Amino acid sequence: MTRPILLASASVHRARMLEAAGIAFEVRASSLDERAMEAPLKETGVSPDDLAAILAEAKAVSVSEGAPGAVVVGADQTLSFKGEVLHKPDTMEAARRQLLRLSGETHRLHSAAVIAEDGVSVWRHVETVSITFRQLDPAFVGEYLASVGEAALTSVGAYQIEGRGIQLVERIDGDFFSIVGLPLLPLLAALRERGAIDG
Numbered sequence: 358m359t360r361p362i363l364l365a366s367a368s369v370h371r372a373r374m375l376e377a378a379g380i381a382f383e384v385r386a387s388s389l390d391e392r393a394m395e396a397p398l399k400e401t402g403v404s405p406d407d408l409a410a411i412l413a414e415a416k417a418v419s420v421s422e423g424a425p426g427a428v429v430v431g432a433d434q435t436l437s438f439k440g441e442v443l444h445k446p447d448t449m450e451a452a453r454r455q456l457l458r459l460s461g462e463t464h465r466l467h468s469a470a471v472i473a474e475d476g477v478s479v480w481r482h483v484e485t486v487s488i489t490f491r492q493l494d495p496a497f498v499g500e501y502l503a504s505v506g507e508a509a510l511t512s513v514g515a516y517q518i519e520g521r522g523i524q525l526v527e528r529i530d531g532d533f534f535s536i537v538g539l540p541l542l543p544l545l546a547a548l549r550e551r552g553a554i555d556g
């Protein structure tokens with residue numbers, strides 16, 4: 358007998374990943390205002406990986422408080438580049454500018470997952486991946502964005518690595534699943550340990 362799993366995320370990418378892994382869960386996205394939460398944290402000089410963990414924990418705990426007995430998974434991803442933390446671009450023009458900034462450079466994705474039960478965080482994991490982009494020609498970036506469209510705006514880096522986004526990349530150092538949005542292997546091990554999935 359396993360325990361109900363809730364995914365406290367509005368990310369279709371995370372939901373698809375768990376579905377593909379054969380995990381039974383329900384989506385119950387958190388209503389937290391991440392940007393409002395993030396502003397004071399940034400004043401403290403919080404590191405990008407800690408920021409991802411704190412936001413993931415806040416989402417998991419907030420959903421978990423209203424779901425007694427459920428195993429609630431919260432997640433967050435931050436992109437760090439030259440001391441800045443970048444977020445999902447708001448517009449296609451912002452996506453174009455962001456991709457050109459990352460051209461020929463290495464950025465890091467910090468992918469955090471947290472499990473909360475009955476309003477208490479019981480497990481957390483942050484995986485950091487370094488991604489180096491090729492030298493990107495502005496015309497290529499324009500063609501890439503025209504081909505992927507608004508999907509580019511659903512990812513923090515304005516790319517989906519499992520899709521055409523891989524054509525932007527020269528090198529990846531780290532876990533593929535963490536780029537897509539969840540440190541999947543450590544998360545599955547934790548769900549097993551907590552009796553939420555069989556195995």
Ligand SMILES: Nc1nc2c(ncn2[C@H]2C[C@H](O)[C@@H](COP(=O)(O)OP(=O)(O)OP(=O)(O)O)O2)c(=O)[nH]1
Nearest residue numbers: 366367368370433434512513516517518536537538
């Ligand atoms: N499919 C795919 N998604 C990616 C990739 N890189 C980043 N992402 C997505 C995963 C997340 O949905 C999003 C990271 O943004 P957040 O951590 O703020 O999550 P999001 O706002 O989507 O949902 P949430 O805050 O959990 O409700 O970027 C990738 O290479 N492939």
